Amino acid sequence: MRVMIQLRPEPDVVAAVADPEVTTSASDVADRLPGVVLDESFPPVAVPRPVPRGGDPLSLRRVAFSMAPQDATVLVRGEIGDDEISTRTALLPVAHRQVAGVFADPVIAPGLVCAGDPPVGDWQRVAELLDTAGLRAEGCDGSGVPLAILDTGINLAHLREVLGREVTLDAERSLVPEGVSERPGEAWVDHGTMCAFDALIAAPNATLLDLPVLLSQRPGGSAIDGLLSDAVAAFAHLRSVLEAMPEESRALVVSNSWGSFSPRWDFPVGHPGNYSDNPAHPFNIIVGSLEQAGADVLFAAGNCGRDCPDGRCAFPDRPIVGANSHGQVISVGGVDVEGKRVGYSSQGPGRLSDQKPDLCAYTHFSGSRVYGKHSPDSGTSAACPVAAGVVAAIRTRWPATRLSPAELRTLLQRTADDRSVVGFDYDYGYGIINPTAVLAALRRLEERRV
């Protein structure tokens, strides 16, 4: 978290800060403050002290402001890790006499992107930011890597038309739930097609697997009317797909841009059958089991960000729920191509695992044209497959037997382009996915292994 720290240094230091002819830096006025990373680019600012003026006590002008060195204080800027904020803010003024106070330093940016806003940039710009040319040059284009899209189904003809090239889809390893009439690759142009398009930005040669679990709504027939059980069946199918692959080339990337919007459809928190907060729910178990078997599982963080949440969001707090917050998945938040969090991207902490989202990827750009020529590929729905494409690209050369999903997840976190605060924060996670840095880290890892 960004903070402003108010200091009361020696009067000569205050005088130097207040003197426009003298250049001072944060480290000149603040001695080492444990747990605080001072922003050296921010010159210290002298702040006057309010002092009583005397005279009429009812006068609105009864307070004056003194810049005298013995009265004034100095502000510096810094960052404290989100997980330490309450401890540090309590301890700093006690342990350091000079610290007069620690204050929030909220971002005052122009409005964040929200639902209904026009696209920011296009998918070619996303490709540039991900350096897909660099990925391809390293042989990382998704060739031979199965990339499963669990969604509303894929329309292959639309993808071919917009991209102007062939797209590979494996119908045999896809799964159409019972009651769904469309064959793999022949769904209506909708959300699932957008997700497939966005996954192909970084992994143009990946092999798509189509699992339209969101089309399979069956009224009745289950304890609480719904569809999560179809996702359970889809994950069981994917585990058999993964286990059928030769061990030396085993890789499977699973992109999930969906979730549960409301506790109304769930057992209450604390009930043994609850989904949102319960790692023992069957879906959360099978997600962990698929990851353990070697799959990279990505979930969108959701569109319930505080700045402009989706109208369907009904969880009163901690909107990253269930498998979207699972410790063995990569939870993906959204940023626009300028690197700013989109206002609807859900913030942590997560319900199953506290440190969510893991990272952010690009969204709200002009891409698949699924919702019309001038409408963006938006939501963390688009950010998730963008990240899944990066993972699939990396898997072209580093299958799960060489780099486990847990190792790759850690690598993605460590190499992410840090935003907002030092290390992890609940807005951006570890930062924006950075394929170039991942490849560099993998090269170093490879050198060490040789």
Add this chain to the structure above:
Amino acid sequence: MTVRLPRDATLAAAARKLGLSEDDVDAGYGLVPLDPAKGLYGVRVSDEAARRVRPEALTEEGEGVHADPRIEPFGPPRPGG
């Protein structure tokens, strides 16, 4: 519902263990292996059938009745939150 069964179990075996008839379990959904190493499987049953399962049928770790919430695509985000 989740139920523990031996490896290569059948839907009929799951129904028997739960004290239900084969008509009570969703045959189209089938018996889904959740964690094969631990012998944990999932079946889909009606709300009414779930209520008929006696607690003594679900004594092993991980067994029970679980929510099957509605899931939706996240996007595109809708204004008005």
